[in-house]
Amino acid sequence: MHNCREVKERLTELILEGRSDSELAAELNPCAECRAEFDGVNATLRTTTRVRETAIPADSYWPGYHARLRDKLSHVQVRRRKENTGASFAPLRLCVNFLLRPVPVPLAAASVVFALLGLLAFQSTRKPAAPQSVVVQVPVTVPVVQEKLVTRVVYRDRYLPSRNSKRTGADLRAENTFAKSQMPRPDDVPTLAGFKPAADVKLTVIKGGTPNER
Amino acid sequence: MADDIELIKRAQAEDIDAFCTLAERYARRIHLLASHYCRNQQDAEDLSQEVWLKAYQALQSFRFDSSFYTWLRRITINAFLNHRRSGFFRRQGQTTAVELMPLDSETLSESSLASPENIYNKLLFESVVQALSELTPSQRLAFLLRHYEGMSYEEIANAMNCSTGTVKKGVWRAITKLRARLSTESESQEALTSLANEY
Numbered sequence: 001m002h003n004c005r006e007v008k009e010r011l012t013e014l015i016l017e018g019r020s021d022s023e024l025a026a027e028l029n030p031c032a033e034c035r036a037e038f039d040g041v042n043a044t045l046r047t048t049t050r051v052r053e054t055a056i057p058a059d060s061y062w063p064g065y066h067a068r069l070r071d072k073l074s075h076v077q078v079r080r081r082k083e084n085t086g087a088s089f090a091p092l093r094l095c096v097n098f099l100l101r102p103v104p105v106p107l108a109a110a111s112v113v114f115a116l117l118g119l120l121a122f123q124s125t126r127k128p129a130a131p132q133s134v135v136v137q138v139p140v141t142v143p144v145v146q147e148k149l150v151t152r153v154v155y156r157d158r159y160l161p162s163r164n165s166k167r168t169g170a171d172l173r174a175e176n177t178f179a180k181s182q183m184p185r186p187d188d189v190p191t192l193a194g195f196k197p198a199a200d201v202k203l204t205v206i207k208g209g210t211p212n213e214r
Numbered sequence: 215m216a217d218d219i220e221l222i223k224r225a226q227a228e229d230i231d232a233f234c235t236l237a238e239r240y241a242r243r244i245h246l247l248a249s250h251y252c253r254n255q256q257d258a259e260d261l262s263q264e265v266w267l268k269a270y271q272a273l274q275s276f277r278f279d280s281s282f283y284t285w286l287r288r289i290t291i292n293a294f295l296n297h298r299r300s301g302f303f304r305r306q307g308q309t310t311a312v313e314l315m316p317l318d319s320e321t322l323s324e325s326s327l328a329s330p331e332n333i334y335n336k337l338l339f340e341s342v343v344q345a346l347s348e349l350t351p352s353q354r355l356a357f358l359l360r361h362y363e364g365m366s367y368e369e370i371a372n373a374m375n376c377s378t379g380t381v382k383k384g385v386w387r388a389i390t391k392l393r394a395r396l397s398t399e400s401e402s403q404e405a406l407t408s409l410a411n412e413y
Contacts (some may be wrong), residue, residue, distance in 0.1 A: 055250060066234060
């Protein structure tokens with residue numbers, strides 16, 4: 001059953017898909033209106049095909065066209081080589097460009113504040129890393145301080161006779177004699193003669209009468 | 215003469231001469247599409263040369279799994295559509311009158327171009343371009359790819375990232391426009407033909 005509307009919708013496909021004449025005749029012959037439509041569309045497409053070659057410029061146009069194209073290609077090639085040469089510095093250049101880019105003051109201030117807050121938050125959450133103990137044996141020379149304690153005991157009579165004392169002179173001589181007898185003889189007095197101190201000498205001088213008094 | 219594959223390999227090694235030889239082989243086909251897509255010769259040259267520059271920059275990605283022209287046509291379609299998006303044609307104005315190709319003395323000195331038939335064809339071509347300029351860029355491109363390049367609707371839809379129905383509708387609309395334009399101007403073209411004969 002011939003359907004004009006359907007045929008008109010498929011008219012372009014019928015023409016452009018290169019259907020054979022018999023197929024087209026089967027579709028179009030029954031209806032004069034469809035045939036006229038087909039002829040109109042077909043003539044339009046034939047006209048566009050005929051004038052298509054007109055769009056191509058004359059032969060004299062092409063040498064200039066290719067010379068201009070070659071010039072543009074040379075520029076592209078030079079630019080590409082420059083880019084390849086500078087490719088190794090690209091990350092550094094990006095960083096520098098990013099840092100040197102002008103930024104509005106409020107935005108910069110906000111960025112700094114956020115960076116500080118982030119740093120503080122990071123510091124507060126970060127656990128101190130356990131130090132890794134490494135045993136290293138290093139010979140160390142420790143100077144030993146040689147210490148020699150020289151002690152001299154001096155006895156002193158604390159209880160002097162009072163004015164009202166009834167001690168006699170004989171008593172006093174006797175006490176002095178006893179004290180003298182307790183004193184070391186000149187041969188027994190320790191001296192530092194012959195003592196060879198070490199490099200570091202520590203002298204402790206004990207003075208005073210009470211044991212804890214130095 | 216070196217075949218395409220050899221030229222492509224040399225061009226991939228940054229041999230500009232080899233690439234220019236490739237361009238000389240296919241430049242007319244690309245320029246034909248561009249001259250139908252644009253509305254003056256300068257735009258057509260700029261657009262076709264942009265296609266070649268893009269092809270040169272992308273040549274390293276050519277894997278020899280299709281013909282060079284198939285690959286180049288894909289780049290052409292993308293370049294045309296990107297030009298449409300960048301407003302390349304909007305700055306020309308969609309309703310301005312089509313610019314007639316210059317019929318200067320140099321052009322007319324070539325006997326083949328100066329023939330009345332050729333002048334008539336040029337006038338017809340201007341009418342075709344005028345009719346196509348009234349379409350959307352997608353419809354115009356769909357018609358060119360279907361009618362001049364012989365691509366299937368599915369191939370066009372895939373290349374233009376749209377549905378097959380959209381492509382069919384665009385082609386039909388282009389033919390309707392062309393038919394209306396060419397029929398209404400047939401009388402004036404006959405008058406121009408007679409004028410061309412006198413010229």
